[in-house]
Amino acid sequence: MDTHTTTDHLTKENEQGRRSCILCIGPAGENLVRISAVMNDKNRAYGRSGPGAVFGSKNLKAIRVIGNIKIQIKDKEQYQSGLDQALYLLKAVPATKRLFRELGTSGLIELINIINMLPHKNFQDTLHADEDVDKVSGETLAKTVLRRAGACSGCMIACQRHTQIGNKKGEGPEYETDVMMGPNCGIYNLESITRANYLCNELGMDTISFGGTIACAMELYEKGIISKEETGGTKLCFGNSDALEQMVELAAFRRGIGDKLAEGSFRLASCFKHPEFSMAIKKLEIPAYDPRASYTQALGYMTSPTGACHLRGGYAVSLAFFGGPKEIPRFSMLQSPIAIRNMQNLGILQDSLGVCRFTGFAFSTDPWSRIVSGITGLHFSTAKLEKIANRVATLERLFNLHAGVKWEDDSLPERFSREPILVAGKERLIPRDIIDKMRSDYYGVRGWDSQGKPEPGLLKDLDIKEKL
Numbered sequence: 206m207d208t209h210t211t212t213d214h215l216t217k218e219n220e221q222g223r224r225s226c227i228l229c230i231g232p233a234g235e236n237l238v239r240i241s242a243v244m245n246d247k248n249r250a251y252g253r254s255g256p257g258a259v260f261g262s263k264n265l266k267a268i269r270v271i272g273n274i275k276i277q278i279k280d281k282e283q284y285q286s287g288l289d290q291a292l293y294l295l296k297a298v299p300a301t302k303r304l305f306r307e308l309g310t311s312g313l314i315e316l317i318n319i320i321n322m323l324p325h326k327n328f329q330d331t332l333h334a335d336e337d338v339d340k341v342s343g344e345t346l347a348k349t350v351l352r353r354a355g356a357c358s359g360c361m362i363a364c365q366r367h368t369q370i371g372n373k374k375g376e377g378p379e380y381e382t383d384v385m386m387g388p389n390c391g392i393y394n395l396e397s398i399t400r401a402n403y404l405c406n407e408l409g410m411d412t413i414s415f416g417g418t419i420a421c422a423m424e425l426y427e428k429g430i431i432s433k434e435e436t437g438g439t440k441l442c443f444g445n446s447d448a449l450e451q452m453v454e455l456a457a458f459r460r461g462i463g464d465k466l467a468e469g470s471f472r473l474a475s476c477f478k479h480p481e482f483s484m485a486i487k488k489l490e491i492p493a494y495d496p497r498a499s500y501t502q503a504l505g506y507m508t509s510p511t512g513a514c515h516l517r518g519g520y521a522v523s524l525a526f527f528g529g530p531k532e533i534p535r536f537s538m539l540q541s542p543i544a545i546r547n548m549q550n551l552g553i554l555q556d557s558l559g560v561c562r563f564t565g566f567a568f569s570t571d572p573w574s575r576i577v578s579g580i581t582g583l584h585f586s587t588a589k590l591e592k593i594a595n596r597v598a599t600l601e602r603l604f605n606l607h608a609g610v611k612w613e614d615d616s617l618p619e620r621f622s623r624e625p626i627l628v629a630g631k632e633r634l635i636p637r638d639i640i641d642k643m644r645s646d647y648y649g650v651r652g653w654d655s656q657g658k659p660e661p662g663l664l665k666d667l668d669i670k671e672k673l
């Protein structure tokens with residue numbers, strides 16, 4: 206069953222008439238596709254690093270949750286003060302107050318293009334014709350395929366896009382999906398991107414990794430490395446939106462070339478002996494912000510514990526453009542390591558609390574300190590939350606070191622050091638010496654040694670008994 210049928214089936218079986226929430230995988234997860242997602246209530250994706258395949262490998266198809274007990278709040282006054290502060294700040298920042306509700310996350314496309322950060326053709330450059338970008342922008346989405354905005358439970362930001370093409374209804378595309386399956390594949394056809402997005406949701410596939418893998422395959426095809434025989438006769442070239450749509454199903458069911466696409470871009474390109482065309486870090490495809498346009502974003506991708514992920518590595522683009530008083534220059538080598546450590550720690554806190562990353566556009570730790578302290582009746586100061594985040598980051602690093610990750614893996618694909626892009630009329634790339642310097646400064650900020658191993662003193666401070 207696909208994810209929609211599974212969700213409907215389990216919802217119908219909910220005999221007590223209570224609202225249930227469903228997490229499930231689709232055929233992609235069942236077929237152990239390495240870029241498969243776990244889908245939540247049909248269209249929200251836990252997508253990066255192949256969690257769908259993890260479910261599939263354990264024969265776990267779905268989890269249904271039915272709850273009817275309200276959370277008891279221990280200290281209502283403290284809880285309310287944190288909540289009031291959070292709501293005030295969410296209403297004060299344009300992105301959380303208006304932009305995401307009106308235009309969804311695709312409302313970022315025009316902005317990211319203006320700052321020369323929007324990837325094109327497997328990150329070969331960031332050059333797009335303005336009229337092409339308009340075709341896939343949040344503004345165009347709002348005027349064409351959008352039915353209505355929506356929100357996760359209780360959220361005032363309301364970034365969800367409920368869309369429709371013909372009789373087919375679904376959700377998306379979000380910014381990442383729109384760009385990775387669109388301009389990064391040389392495609393500016395919003396309807397086609399939306400249909401491919403619907404199919405990824407139904408079959409349970411990560412749209413970022415799928416878009417990055419198709420872009421890689423398109424470059425391999427155009428360079429004559431993948432042949433027409435390999436693709437079953439399909440012209441897998443940049444701009445071919447029919448091929449994009451066709452490949453979703455092939456990958457999810459591992460049919461034909463789809464069996465290789467299902468392995469993600471790194472294994473795909475390696476199998477054709479050209480791993481350099483995979484735009485991935487630790488074998489995870491890079492999301493839709495070109496790292497050459499921001500040192501801070503580049504360092505976030507390099508040091509994300511799960512591979513190139515803007516959410517785990519630090520959503521640095523938000524610091525450079527929506528940071529308000531926290532704003533830092535995007536080519537600051539001095540500030541990037543501390544900024545990334547702070548962004549990553551905030552992300553760890555948000556993930557540990559189970560709250561949305563987009564709250565970070567408006568505020569960081571303080572409201573959460575009051576809210577969590579109010580709910581639990583325990584004292585979670587901002588310093589204590591910071592220490593918890595440092596413990597998590599350190600434990601993740603220890604896990605990765607045990608799993609064989611080396612300092613060399615905290616790096617970028619060669620393309621970003623060799624092929625410059627134009628940023629504000631100036632050629633920009635990330636030379637190796639800057640990569641090395643930022644990495645080593647970041648290790649220093651984290652309390653790790655030159656090989657990226659947490660220092661004994663840090664482990665003691667964080668009460669971690671683990672030995673390397």
Ligand code: SF4
Nearest residue numbers: 356357360362364561
């Ligand atoms: S919780 Fe996050 S993803 Fe969900 S609607 Fe709100 S801002 Fe969007």
